[in-house]
Amino acid sequence: MTSPSDLFDRKMLARQRNRAAQRIGAHDFLLHRAAEDIVERLGVIQRAFPVAVNVGAHHGVLSRALVELESVGTVISVEESPALLRQCPAPRVRADMEMLPFGGEKLDLVVSALALQFANDLPGTLVQIRRALKPDGLFLGALLGGATLQELRAALMAAETEITGGAAPRVAPMADVRDFGGLLQRTGFNLPVSDTDVVQVSYETPFALMHELRGMGAVNALRERSSRPLRRDVLMRAAEIYADHYGIADGRVSATFEIITLTGWAPHESQQKPLRPGSAQARLADALGTEEHSAGDKANPGPVRNSD
16 A cells, blocks of 8 residues: 555565566675675674564575574565565565564564665654564664765756756655664664764766666656656766766766664663663763853853954
8 A cells, every 4th residue: 555645656666676686786785785784783792683584685685694693593584576585595575664574572683774765654664673573672774874876866956957947856865864863762662873884986977877776776766756757868967967076086976875774672671771860970070070050150151252
């Protein structure tokens, strides 16, 4: 079922990913980077995860890496695209990540790499993940953030506005890292952490970047996309603008990908809790070596600097 407010046409996205599946291995560098980071983070956590689920598993890059960890037991790959799912190691389940087929408190670990940014209802998906985790179960997810493809977005918008007088949405908007800590808390996770990894990649031309995106299965799946294909003159002008504004020294062009990693734990009584207000045993001012002022006192403003 879809809602008029849905941002993505998820059926179209699944078709695109099916078409890309045959050659996806030539365009999965970003997925490998996200998977390696998730595995590295898990490697420093001193506990076992007997049952893990990889949500939006693509062609199994992260699932295969998780199987190599001694701390992780069974890894279940969940993917909507059948062509991609067939490449994942067993056990595997075909399912929409917005309708996860797991009961409450069944899983020790849920991971996801570069899939959740295409959820129409990300809060709802996170709630499902948290409910599927056992108490003190871990969620680790990587998704694309707001700086992703900012150069391509700007070049396409400028070219289309210049030539046609208006611009249709061509690159999906992504959320900012500052939005995610609060989102994890609102969806019931404890100890939430969000951080970002900005990746700069160079391409021979803007067209090489667009070819890479098609290879990833990440072409325009916005529900409000224009029904008309991008005109050739607009595309050529966008490539000129891109090269002019984002060209680098060797004649290539730069593209930005931002990977935001989210960490959250299903609530459990053993987890750290914030101290009660007023329960501190030492003054912050003493630790900082500064003078403390009450809320009613005015701090000395210090000397006034003239602008002359």
